[in-house]
Amino acid sequence: MHVDLTQPIETGMQTYPGDPEVAVRPHATDEEDEARVSALECGSHTGTHVDAPAHTEPDGKTLDGYPLERFVFDAVRVDCRDLEAREPIPASRVPDSDADLVAFWTGWDAHWGTDQYLEHPYLSPAAAETCADRGLDVAVDALNPDPTPTENASADEPEGVQAHHALLGDESLILENLTGLGAVGDRFELRAYPLALASDGAPVRAVGVVSE
Template identity: 80%
Template sequence: MHRDLSHPIETGMQTFPGDPEVAVEPAATHDEDGYHVEAVACGSHTGTHVDAPAHTEPDGKTLDEYPIERFVFDAVRVDCRDLGARDPIPADRVPDVDADLVAFWTGWDAHWGTDGYLDHPYLAPDAAEACADRGLAVAVDALNPDPTPSPNAGGDEPEGFRAHHALLGGDCLILENLADLGSVRDRFELRAYPLALSTDGAPVRAVGVTRDE
C-alpha cells in the first residue's frame, strides 16, 4: 500500500514566514506555442521537503553529499494528536526503537493554508536531543520541529532553531510539512527523494509504504 504524504506545490501555497513565495504559471501554452510548459518559482524549503544539515549548520552537508538510499527510511509513527497549539512534544514521546526515523503525527496538516498552521506543536529541545542521540531522523506534519514565529508565541518557548541544530548538527535529516500521516501504520517505510539540488534542502514527494500483514 502506497500513500502520498505530500502537499501539492501550487501558486500562493503556505511557506515558512519570510521564505520565497511560490508561483506555478504557464510559460508556454498549446494555443500559442503548440506545447505546454510551466514556470515554477519557489524556495528550497517549499511544501513537503527535506532539510539538509547545511540549512542551519555552517559546515553541514548539502543534499548532494548523501547517497540516494539515505532518503528511504524505516519509520515509526508516534501519535501526538493529543497536544494542542504550541505545545512541546516531550522527550518521553521519543521511542527507543531500531529505526531510521520518527514521524511525529500531530494532525496539524488539517490547518494547512491557515494562520493556525503556524501554531503547531513543536519538539522540546530535549526531545530533539534524544532523537539525535538515537540517530533518528525526524518527520513532522507541521511547518517546523521548532516553534514557528507567530503572534501567539509564548515567552517561555525555546528561541531560535534548537531542534534543527540538535538534529542537523547530529547528521539527522528533517522532513517538514508531511500530510495524511493517519493513512499509514505505526511502522512504515517512508520514501522521500529530494529534487537533485546540491543545496540546503529541497521539495520531496513523500510516500508512505506499508506491507499487507
C-alpha cells in the same frame, strides 16, 4: 500500498514566514507553442521537503552529499494528536526504536493553508537531542520541528531553532510539512527523494509504503 504524504506545489501555497512565495505559471501553451511548459518559482524549503544540515549548520552537508538510499527510511509513527497548539513534544515521546526515522503525527496538517498552521506543536530541545542521540531522523506533519514565531508565542518557548541545530548538527535529516500520516501504520517505509539540488533543502515526493 503506496500512500502519498505530500502537500501539492501550487501558486500561493503556504510557506514558512519570510520564505519565497510560490508561483506556478504558464510559460508556453498548446495554442501558441504546440506544447505546454510551466515556470516554477519557489524556495528550497517549499511544501513537503527535506532539510539538509547546511540549512542551519555553517559547515553542514548539502543534499548532494548523501546517497539516494539515505532518503528511504524505516519509519515509526508516534501519535501526538493529543497535544495542543504551541505545546512541546517531550523527550518521553521519543521511541527507543531500531527504526531510522520517527514521524511525529500531530494532525496539524488539518490546518494547512491557515494561520493556525503556524501554531503547531513542536519538539522540545530535549526531544530533539534524544532523537539525535538515538540516531533518528525526524518527520513532522507541521511547518517546523521548532516553534514558529508568531504573536501567540509565549516567553517560555525555546528561542531560535534549537531542534534544527540538535538534529542537523548531528546529521539527522528533517522532513517537514508531511500530510496524511493517519493513512499509514505505526511502522512503515517512508520514501522521500529530494530534487537533485546541491542545496540546503529541497521539495520531496513523500510516499509511505505499507503492507496490505
